[in-house]
Amino acid sequence: DIQMTQSSSYLSVSLGGRVTITCKASDHINNWLAWYQQKPGNAPRLLISGATSLETGVPSRFSGSGSGKDYTLSITSLQTEDVATYYCQQYWSTPYTFGGGTKLEIK
Amino acid sequence: QVQLQQSGAELMKPGASVKISCKATGYTFSSYWIEWVKQRPGHGLEWIGEILPGSGSTNYNEKFKGKATFTADTSSNTAYMQLSSLTSEDSAVYYCARSSGNYGYWGQGTTLTVSS
DSSP, X not given: OOOEEESOSEEEEOTTOOEEXXXXXXXXXXXXXXXXXXXXXXXXXXXXXXTTEEOTTOOTTEEEEEETTEEEXXXXXXXXXXXXXXXXXXXXXXXXXXXXXXXXXXX | OOEEEEOOOXXXXXXXXXXXXXXXXXXXXXXXXXXXXXXXXXXXXXXXXEEETTTTEEEEOGGGBTTEEXXXXXXXXXXXXXXXXXXXXXXXXXXXXXXXXXXEEEOOOEEXXXXX
């Protein structure tokens, strides 16, 4: 199984600040990487697929980058509505696996 | 628009079985994989497996083989997941999602509580 590791389980960033969330796969996943945002009581919401493709309706302050085993979700200018937990997921090979999540809060 | 509507919360006794449904609207149900995901506090998101309704093809996470069984009814555009021999470890929120590789559409989740 491919393990997905999000190095930070918790991040506290100032309003308007830049956020970087990293995700490392235990094997190459060829950019078959998605990022999800989850707010309490809600299902996850797809933000980015294919490592870099922003889903329709997702604010442009969100972006994804990376290749091989290492991937990053960035948020420029953090807004209050961005407070949530963020998960990466590889869908290169089954069992599809998720990172442990990064809980983002406002400092 | 694409929607996935899941069945309501369940309270079950240990050893029992439960069947959770996921009704799809707004797209061709038979053509997309339906994924099932488990979420427990402190355990993140776990992929249970998937079913392609049009063919009935399934893929299971080895960890859930023998625990979960997927079926789909194309006449009612509904996917089902049955969980058997329930224990407290099965208490969780279960989601269905439509797959295009990634999961762009999710159900609202079904909370399962296993308690005597």
